[in-house]
Amino acid sequence: MAGHEEEALGKAYDARLMRRLLTYLWPYRPIVAVALAAIIGHAVLQLAQPYLTKLAIDAYIATGDLAGLDRIAIVFLFVLLGSFLLECVQTYILQMTGQRIMFDLRMQVYGHLQKLDVRFFDRNPVGRLMTRVTTDVDVLNELFASGIVAIFGDVFMLVGIMSVLVYMDWRLALVAFSVLPLIALVTRWFRQHVRETYRTVRVWIARINAFLQEHITGMATVQLFRREARSFGEFDRINRTHRDANVASIFYYAVFYPAIELVGALAASLIIWYGGGWVLEGSLTLGALVAFLLYAQRFFRPISDMSEKFNILQAAMASAERIFTLLDTPVEIVSPPQAERRLGSGAGRIEFDRVWFAYDGEDYVLRDVSFVVEPGQRVGVVGATGAGKSTIINLLMRFYDVSRGRILVDGVDIRQMPLADLRGLCSLVLQDVHLFAGSIAANVRLGDETITDAAVRNAVESVHADGFIDRLPAGLESPVAERGATLSVGQKQLLSFARALAFDPRILVLDEATSSVDTETEVLIQGALRVLMADRTTIAIAHRLSTIQDMDQILVLHKGQLRESGTHQALLAQRGIYFKLYQLQYREQEIAAAG
Amino acid sequence: MVSAARRLLPYVSRHRHRLFLGLACVLVTASVSLLSPWVLKYAIDDLTAGVTRAKLGVYAALLLGIAAVGGCFRFLMRRLIVGVSREFEYDVRNDFYAHLQRLPVGYFQAERTGDIMSRATNDLNAVRMMAGPAIMYTLNTAIVFCVAIILMLSIDVRLTLIALIPLPFVSLSVKFFGSAIHRRFERIQAQLSHLSAVVQEALAGVRVVRAYRQEAAEVKRFRRVNQEYLDRNRGLIQLQSLFYPSMALFLGFGSLLVLWLGSRQVILGRITLGEFVAFNAYLVMLTWPMIAFGWVTNTLQRGMASWKRILQVLDAVPDIADPDGTVVRPEQIRGRIELRGLTFAYGSGEPVLHDVTLRVEAGQTLALVGGTGSGKSTLLNLIPRLFDPPPGTVFIDGIDVRELPLATLRGAIGFVPQEPFLFSTTIRDNVAFGLGEDVPGDAVEAAVRRTATVASLDADVARFPRGYDTLVGERGVTLSGGEKQRAALARALAVDPKILILDDALSAVDTYTEERILRGLREVMRQRTSIIVAHRMSTVRDADVIAVLDHGRLVEQGSHDELLARGGVYADLYRKQLLEDELAAS
Numbered sequence A: 001m002a003g004h005e006e007e008a009l010g011k012a013y014d015a016r017l018m019r020r021l022l023t024y025l026w027p028y029r030p031i032v033a034v035a036l037a038a039i040i041g042h043a044v045l046q047l048a049q050p051y052l053t054k055l056a057i058d059a060y061i062a063t064g065d066l067a068g069l070d071r072i073a074i075v076f077l078f079v080l081l082g083s084f085l086l087e088c089v090q091t092y093i094l095q096m097t098g099q100r101i102m103f104d105l106r107m108q109v110y111g112h113l114q115k116l117d118v119r120f121f122d123r124n125p126v127g128r129l130m131t132r133v134t135t136d137v138d139v140l141n142e143l144f145a146s147g148i149v150a151i152f153g154d155v156f157m158l159v160g161i162m163s164v165l166v167y168m169d170w171r172l173a174l175v176a177f178s179v180l181p182l183i184a185l186v187t188r189w190f191r192q193h194v195r196e197t198y199r200t201v202r203v204w205i206a207r208i209n210a211f212l213q214e215h216i217t218g219m220a221t222v223q224l225f226r227r228e229a230r231s232f233g234e235f236d237r238i239n240r241t242h243r244d245a246n247v248a249s250i251f252y253y254a255v256f257y258p259a260i261e262l263v264g265a266l267a268a269s270l271i272i273w274y275g276g277g278w279v280l281e282g283s284l285t286l287g288a289l290v291a292f293l294l295y296a297q298r299f300f301r302p303i304s305d306m307s308e309k310f311n312i313l314q315a316a317m318a319s320a321e322r323i324f325t326l327l328d329t330p331v332e333i334v335s336p337p338q339a340e341r342r343l344g345s346g347a348g349r350i351e352f353d354r355v356w357f358a359y360d361g362e363d364y365v366l367r368d369v370s371f372v373v374e375p376g377q378r379v380g381v382v383g384a385t386g387a388g389k390s391t392i393i394n395l396l397m398r399f400y401d402v403s404r405g406r407i408l409v410d411g412v413d414i415r416q417m418p419l420a421d422l423r424g425l426c427s428l429v430l431q432d433v434h435l436f437a438g439s440i441a442a443n444v445r446l447g448d449e450t451i452t453d454a455a456v457r458n459a460v461e462s463v464h465a466d467g468f469i470d471r472l473p474a475g476l477e478s479p480v481a482e483r484g485a486t487l488s489v490g491q492k493q494l495l496s497f498a499r500a501l502a503f504d505p506r507i508l509v510l511d512e513a514t515s516s517v518d519t520e521t522e523v524l525i526q527g528a529l530r531v532l533m534a535d536r537t538t539i540a541i542a543h544r545l546s547t548i549q550d551m552d553q554i555l556v557l558h559k560g561q562l563r564e565s566g567t568h569q570a571l572l573a574q575r576g577i578y579f580k581l582y583q584l585q586y587r588e589q590e591i592a593a594a595g
Numbered sequence B: 001m002v003s004a005a006r007r008l009l010p011y012v013s014r015h016r017h018r019l020f021l022g023l024a025c026v027l028v029t030a031s032v033s034l035l036s037p038w039v040l041k042y043a044i045d046d047l048t049a050g051v052t053r054a055k056l057g058v059y060a061a062l063l064l065g066i067a068a069v070g071g072c073f074r075f076l077m078r079r080l081i082v083g084v085s086r087e088f089e090y091d092v093r094n095d096f097y098a099h100l101q102r103l104p105v106g107y108f109q110a111e112r113t114g115d116i117m118s119r120a121t122n123d124l125n126a127v128r129m130m131a132g133p134a135i136m137y138t139l140n141t142a143i144v145f146c147v148a149i150i151l152m153l154s155i156d157v158r159l160t161l162i163a164l165i166p167l168p169f170v171s172l173s174v175k176f177f178g179s180a181i182h183r184r185f186e187r188i189q190a191q192l193s194h195l196s197a198v199v200q201e202a203l204a205g206v207r208v209v210r211a212y213r214q215e216a217a218e219v220k221r222f223r224r225v226n227q228e229y230l231d232r233n234r235g236l237i238q239l240q241s242l243f244y245p246s247m248a249l250f251l252g253f254g255s256l257l258v259l260w261l262g263s264r265q266v267i268l269g270r271i272t273l274g275e276f277v278a279f280n281a282y283l284v285m286l287t288w289p290m291i292a293f294g295w296v297t298n299t300l301q302r303g304m305a306s307w308k309r310i311l312q313v314l315d316a317v318p319d320i321a322d323p324d325g326t327v328v329r330p331e332q333i334r335g336r337i338e339l340r341g342l343t344f345a346y347g348s349g350e351p352v353l354h355d356v357t358l359r360v361e362a363g364q365t366l367a368l369v370g371g372t373g374s375g376k377s378t379l380l381n382l383i384p385r386l387f388d389p390p391p392g393t394v395f396i397d398g399i400d401v402r403e404l405p406l407a408t409l410r411g412a413i414g415f416v417p418q419e420p421f422l423f424s425t426t427i428r429d430n431v432a433f434g435l436g437e438d439v440p441g442d443a444v445e446a447a448v449r450r451t452a453t454v455a456s457l458d459a460d461v462a463r464f465p466r467g468y469d470t471l472v473g474e475r476g477v478t479l480s481g482g483e484k485q486r487a488a489l490a491r492a493l494a495v496d497p498k499i500l501i502l503d504d505a506l507s508a509v510d511t512y513t514e515e516r517i518l519r520g521l522r523e524v525m526r527q528r529t530s531i532i533v534a535h536r537m538s539t540v541r542d543a544d545v546i547a548v549l550d551h552g553r554l555v556e557q558g559s560h561d562e563l564l565a566r567g568g569v570y571a572d573l574y575r576k577q578l579l580e581d582e583l584a585a586s
Helices: A004-008 A015-061 A066-113 A118-123 A126-168 A170-177 A180-217 A219-224 A228-281 A286-328 A389-396 A419-425 A440-445 A453-462 A489-502 A519-533 A568-574 A577-594 B002-006 B009-013 B016-033 B035-049 B053-102 B105-110 B113-131 B133-155 B157-163 B167-204 B206-211 B215-267 B273-314 B376-382 B406-411 B427-434 B441-454 B458-463 B481-494 B511-526 B537-541 B560-566 B569-585
Strands: A350-358 A364-373 A378-382 A404-409 A426-429 A507-511 A537-541 A553-558 A561-566 B337-345 B351-360 B365-370 B394-396 B413-416 B499-503 B529-533 B545-550 B553-558
Touching: A015 A066, A015 A126, A015 A286, A015 B215, A015 B273, A066 A126, A066 A286, A066 B167, A066 B215, A118 B206, A126 A170, A126 A180, A126 A286, A126 B113, A126 B167, A170 A228, A170 A286, A180 A219, A180 A228, A180 A286, A180 B053, A180 B113, A219 A228, A219 B053, A219 B105, A219 B406, A228 A286, A228 B035, A228 B053, A286 B035, A286 B273, A350 A389, A364 A389, A364 A404, A364 A553, A378 A389, A389 A404, A389 A507, A389 A537, A419 A426, A426 A489, A426 B206, A440 A453, A440 A489, A453 A489, A553 A568, A553 A577, A561 A568, A561 A577, A568 A577, B002 B273, B009 B016, B009 B053, B016 B035, B016 B053, B016 B133, B035 B053, B035 B273, B053 B113, B053 B133, B053 B273, B113 B133, B113 B167, B113 B273, B133 B157, B133 B273, B157 B215, B157 B273, B167 B206, B167 B215, B167 B273, B206 B215, B215 B273, B337 B376, B351 B365, B351 B376, B351 B545, B365 B376, B365 B537, B376 B499, B376 B529, B406 B413, B413 B481, B427 B441, B427 B481, B441 B458, B441 B481, B441 B511, B481 B499, B481 B511, B545 B560, B545 B569, B553 B560, B553 B569, B560 B569
Parallel strands: A364 A561, A378 A537, A378 A553, A426 A507, A507 A537, B351 B553, B365 B529, B365 B545, B413 B499, B499 B529
Antiparallel strands: A350 A364, A350 A404, A553 A561, B337 B351, B337 B394, B545 B553
16 A cells, blocks of 8 residues: 555645745746736735725715715726736636646656656556656646745735735724734644644545555456455545544634634724724724725735645645655666767677676575577577576666676677667567557557558568457457457467567567467467567577577576576486476476377 | 436435534524624714714624634534535445445456546545535525625615626626536546546556657657646636636626715715625625635536546446345355356457357366467356356356356355456465455464465565565565466465366466476365366366367367367367477477
8 A cells, every 4th residue: 555655745845845846937937927917916906995995985975075986986997897807817827827837747757757767666556656647746736826826916915905004004003913923823723733634634545546546456356256345344444544534634624714713803803992992082084994994804815815825835845745756766777978878780699797686685686697699599598487587688678777797789788878779679578468548550559650550560460460450340440448458368469579570679578478378379479480580689588498499599597597508409418407397398298299 | 417416415414414513503603704794883883973982892892702603603514514525525435446346347447447546536526525615605605695685685775786786697607607617627537537547557568668668659648648638727727717807806896886876875874884884894795605606616516527427437337246135155056167058248249259068067177278369268257257148158056157146156266367466465465365354363374375385385485584474566575477376376275266267377387386386286176176278288188178269169178088089179289289399309
């Protein structure tokens, strides 16, 4: 279950994060400046409304000036229309800018995910990474669309109201301001508590996501083993804790809003008490008292708005921290800097030179492995489970970098080759075939538009995948469901062969690819592979020894070490590990053949 | 829409007592808040006439007291109603997950995981907002609205009617914008699901993307869906940036009319200044409900859109369900399996199995042989009803599997799929996955160790520092394909099934280990009915019955010797393999 990362994070406000967030706003500064002007204009117009009421009471009602009232009404009308326009402009710009920044951020996060080391994906579940691209980014949208700039508007409004109050009557203004420390106290109390509960809620929603992700993917297993009741129990526990955390946070909200209102009422009472007294004395006009009451109402709205925005800010800080942590995750496996780059001849010679490798610490899965594959040679790698066969491929493709030693392709250390060059030389066929939603043809050519329809067709036919593809309703254009759920394992294998072929590589890398296909299909593929391998360097990892017997060289890995190598015949003659493996597999057939 | 709304009722009525109490609090809160402008009216009028400070003190105290009482009820209101909305969310999410567990495997192949997840979280939250806070604000709005208007009428009927002129425009614009916003929001949500799905797919296939240098192409693909998401959001924003300001404008017209005409009334002596101020205060009080009204309609629109998306899942028919009334316990199953004229197609597609008739006696072993796409896996999936066979085609102990309770049927079967799925928990929990909660700890431990030994998993586990407590997957060790298959085998054996189904279950296991496992399995299989799909003839040969499938048809069946003697497809396959082996060995 995910969520450990979430627990560690969640600072309320962090200037460093904020500065970094603001850099995303920077490209949009001209348009944001327009929005800012609109916000200020809107605030001024909002402030004008109570003042117009004061004028109406003091200047015209008191004197019975009807024509003056008409003038006030006309001004009021323009204030309203102006407010409307400015608010439209401001809303549109801010919301759109928020969305544009989200677009940029999503591209950046996704782009970085496309660069991060494969090792990173071993540690981070896909569900959690998806949250980064969608939910976390959306939280930041709130920050930009109704957070940062709007807070500025609120602050401006506050300062504006305070100025108008002081201007109208400084004594009463001080009375009204006397409640501000109370507001500060209430708000601080609220912030402290909400922060804590908010973090807990985030952790549990992440766990709900992780649980769903896993159990939807593994639903067949849940059902086959009749685990429904227990799985439901586990889900219920997570769901319940999430609910309880939320319910706990309601308390703080439920106290906060009424408390703020109460402080507002206190201000109104004070205004009536002191202001009323001054009106009786004649040192304050009635209109000013009414305007004070009206302003006092507006005074508390920006403050409670700002606390609301504090939540947005808090959510944003937590999300921003997670997003930036992801963006700051260094990519270790990168193309070398231009100066150190060396290009190979492209012939396809592979050399492992005293290679050591551990996925973790000192737990070496490859120990001092050296071998050479000449261009066009076909090499098979065999060994028991855990012997380190797949690791050879992970290192050759530079999914991981060697711990010690080096790997040379065409005489160049692969760490000195541009990644694209290295991977462009090789086509990889993995044990677990990964298919994308899209057509069959799109799964063969992937995103490479230089691969023509004819080339796709050709590749498909070469691996004899045309048999099942032509039976599909739309042939090559038939859709493939998520993860290729509607295709059999054998069909998926064939598709992945076609994909490898379509990319026309110098080096063909097969990772246990032929192990899940039945004998009949394997025979078909063997034929296709033989044609394909003729002028390509091939490294094949296979469990069925039959698939690699005609290889030019067979490498036998045992407990991370290269123990034997040579042709099938030579290895048999050696009567070592290979011979043992071979015997185990063929003994029974031999007996049958003899009998 | 109406029927969808009605579907909310059971969830809401479950908490009706707290909800009613909460709504009562809304009532009190709203009514109390309406008192303050009235106090203000008296205060101002008294000030115009000239009063004592003592009386001013009373007014000030009244204002404070009203806010205090209102605050208490506001507190209760939030706790009760928002609390209920969280209960609601919890209930629906539980039902949602429980329903997912009832849906057949085919459903999850047709739907995207990310999409289903988004319904359980994002959509559900939108519905919660509708079921809780929106109810609260709606009622509050309605009360404040009605009472404020009554009080305003009592001050001046004509002025009230004039002040309310802009209100119909507010309703009209809410109606107009509301439905448009609703449509655009639905389109945005759909695109967000799509975007999530694209991300999930690309991340799950990171190795393929890297190996084929598709990073740029993936970014391009993502840019397209991201751009579409932005565009759809723009559509919504255009509406929203008109919606709220126009509401404020209409309401502002109300204030304008009151200021203009109301002050005339004061001058003409028809109303007092205090009444004028109170009237204005009520109008301001109406502003917030009207804006809240806009928010509420939005929330309702979003909530209903999301609720419908949730209902789509809840309404997916779990067509693989328990039959009525049969009581057969797993231990009563003997394990005779029979297929009678089985023809099967996925959905409305071409049949993948044609008229297959087969029988395996209890305790026998059946081997299925056939090429890729011949229907072997499909046939295996039909026995535990992962997909439903047509009635009268698949029988266990002479009973149609569709007539057996699912728990009995699946409880009698140990299934090892081609591509096993392990959960990100410990190896022990994975192997003991099918054991009931009532099984005591030491029995679990014994079963785990026994089956891990048979599956040759024990040696691998011994290599892990934390042994059986090692976490599997994303937060623990990454198991190889072979290790996963062996863990899945141990998991299937641990339930001590009467029927064992191995769907090419050792394809990723190396030869040596496979040999060892098969030796152990032979012992285990002697006591149960087994169906195996395997590519190695050595595994197939010893089966009591061998069935050969070709493009969904059963072309041959019999023992190894019989089939060899017949000289058909099986003999062909066998000879082909032998020939290859001989050629290779020569």
